Amino acid sequence: MQLEFFGAAGEVTGSCHILRVAGHQLLLDCGMIQGDADAPARNRLPFPFDPTTIDAVILSHAHIDHCGRLPLLVKRGYRGPIYTNKACADLVPILLRDSANLAMRDAERERVEPLYDLEDVETTLRLLRPIAYDTRRELLPGVTVQVRDAGHILGSSSIEVWVSEQGEQRKLVFSGDLGQYDTPILKDPFAFGSADLVLMESTYGNRRHRGREDTERELDGILAQAHRDGGNVIVPAFAIGRSQELLYLLAKHYAEWHLARWKIFLDSPMAIAASRVYWNNPDRFDEETTRLRASFRGMPPLPNLVLSESADESRAINHLRSGALIIAGSGMANGGRVLHHLKHNLERPECHVVIVGFQAPGTLGRQLVDRAPEVRIHGQRVRCLAQVHTLGGLSAHGDQADLLRWYDSFAGHPPVYLVHGEVPSSEALAEKLREHGATATVARPGLSIDLANLPALSRD
Numbered sequence: 494m495q496l497e498f499f500g501a502a503g504e505v506t507g508s509c510h511i512l513r514v515a516g517h518q519l520l521l522d523c524g525m526i527q528g529d530a531d532a533p534a535r536n537r538l539p540f541p542f543d544p545t546t547i548d549a550v551i552l553s554h555a556h557i558d559h560c561g562r563l564p565l566l567v568k569r570g571y572r573g574p575i576y577t578n579k580a581c582a583d584l585v586p587i588l589l590r591d592s593a594n595l596a597m598r599d600a601e602r603e604r605v606e607p608l609y610d611l612e613d614v615e616t617t618l619r620l621l622r623p624i625a626y627d628t629r630r631e632l633l634p635g636v637t638v639q640v641r642d643a644g645h646i647l648g649s650s651s652i653e654v655w656v657s658e659q660g661e662q663r664k665l666v667f668s669g670d671l672g673q674y675d676t677p678i679l680k681d682p683f684a685f686g687s688a689d690l691v692l693m694e695s696t697y698g699n700r701r702h703r704g705r706e707d708t709e710r711e712l713d714g715i716l717a718q719a720h721r722d723g724g725n726v727i728v729p730a731f732a733i734g735r736s737q738e739l740l741y742l743l744a745k746h747y748a749e750w751h752l753a754r755w756k757i758f759l760d761s762p763m764a765i766a767a768s769r770v771y772w773n774n775p776d777r778f779d780e781e782t783t784r785l786r787a788s789f790r791g792m793p794p795l796p797n798l799v800l801s802e803s804a805d806e807s808r809a810i811n812h813l814r815s816g817a818l819i820i821a822g823s824g825m826a827n828g829g830r831v832l833h834h835l836k837h838n839l840e841r842p843e844c845h846v847v848i849v850g851f852q853a854p855g856t857l858g859r860q861l862v863d864r865a866p867e868v869r870i871h872g873q874r875v876r877c878l879a880q881v882h883t884l885g886g887l888s889a890h891g892d893q894a895d896l897l898r899w900y901d902s903f904a905g906h907p908p909v910y911l912v913h914g915e916v917p918s919s920e921a922l923a924e925k926l927r928e929h930g931a932t933a934t935v936a937r938p939g940l941s942i943d944l945a946n947l948p949a950l951s952r953d
């Protein structure tokens with residue numbers, strides 16, 4: 494029984510780990526590498542295994558850095574089941590089709606073969622096998638799993654894996670991506686209690702977010718100021734997760750924050766589609782959202798919300814000089830409709846830009862966060878005179894305190910391997926985990942662990 498690290502070891506993206514038990518091979522995630530200039534070339538490299546010899550895949554959640562190379566795996570011959578929970582299986586088509594469209598567009602520009610196309614995606618989607626939360630299921634002889642809430646995006650899970658081989662049994666817990674505790678809409682990350690080995694994300698292993706209430710107050714303050722200034726508000730937001738959280742917060746505080754004076758736009762067909770999936774999976778909601786939903790007989794309404802599907806509808810927003818609150822993608826403003834909104838509003842000091850998610854180096858979003866005096870959009874120079882705010886407290890990832898709290902739910906200090914983090918972040922978390930009694934190691938690609946060598950701590 495062996496676990497080998499392939500992706501998201503020493504970096505944030507490309508999540509993929511290989512579990513070999515009793516002659517069978519299971520993949521945990523098969524994500525896309527994103528960000529660096531060499532990412533496209535790295536995604537094209539051969540897998541360190543023959544895709545036709547993999548017996549099953551289990552997917553933690555629908556983000557592209559976790560599911561984005563599934564169509565490539567299928568293109569290269571994989572035809573086995575892809576297990577994930579139902580809400581995740583509802584979101585995956587939205588992300589993979591978008592990813593194929595981007596790949597095809599890039600390939601046409603660079604005159605190369607696309608990483609995969611829409612047909613590969615459709616073949617992949619037919620392999621999805623939804624499984625229920627909180628229910629044990631034997632996926633392969635010697636491999637039983639159970640998916641639990643991770644509180645990161647809708648349908649995100651942490652995965653318990655029981656493996657047995659030659660009379661030895663061990664339990665591995667893979668965190669997937671962990672959300673903040675008390676995230677709007679979603680349930681908190683599940684507290685496991687026991688494991689022989691923990692595989693844990695460390696995106697924000699060295700950071701602390703601002704508290705939830707402070708963050709909401711700050712957003713209220715920004716909107717009030719923007720109203721006094723008489724401009725527009727632009728929010729670059731990821732289509733899945735941040736957009737729905739924002740809509741939920743705006744609806745919840747509609748009266749209190751005097752939001753009737755705004756015209757609110759969700760300007761992203763992908764975010765609109767993802768929102769429908771969110772609102773159609775109420776069994777994944779936390780107590781507060783369930784209560785609100787019951788009292789409104791549906792999701793809390795946002796009467797002045799305009800869903801802007803077509804490009805013409807999106808362009809029409811450009812004529813509004815004040816009172817528009819525009820949520821548009823992409824989340825890091827490195828493409829998408831948010832670009833033309835920024836082009837029309839950045840040079841106006843009465844306008845505000847609210848950054849709600851992680852901004853990778855090199856993106857336009859990061860330049861805004863770093864207060865660049867001038868940026869380039871669609872080849873044009875645009876001065877940044879609008880007011881830019883960064884709301885760290887809306888992140889989809891837990892901070893250091895959240896990650897430690899999650900680890901502390903395990904009895905007996907099981908050993909931890911840290912994945913899904915830049916090295917400084919993973920190292921900082923490893924240091925903290927050692928203070929909490931753990932043996933913590935930062936995973937590197939190609940590292941392989943023999944699970945039978947670990948002491949058996951868990952009794953379930």
Ligand SMILES: [Zn+2]
Binds near residue numbers: 645
């Ligand atoms: Zn994620």
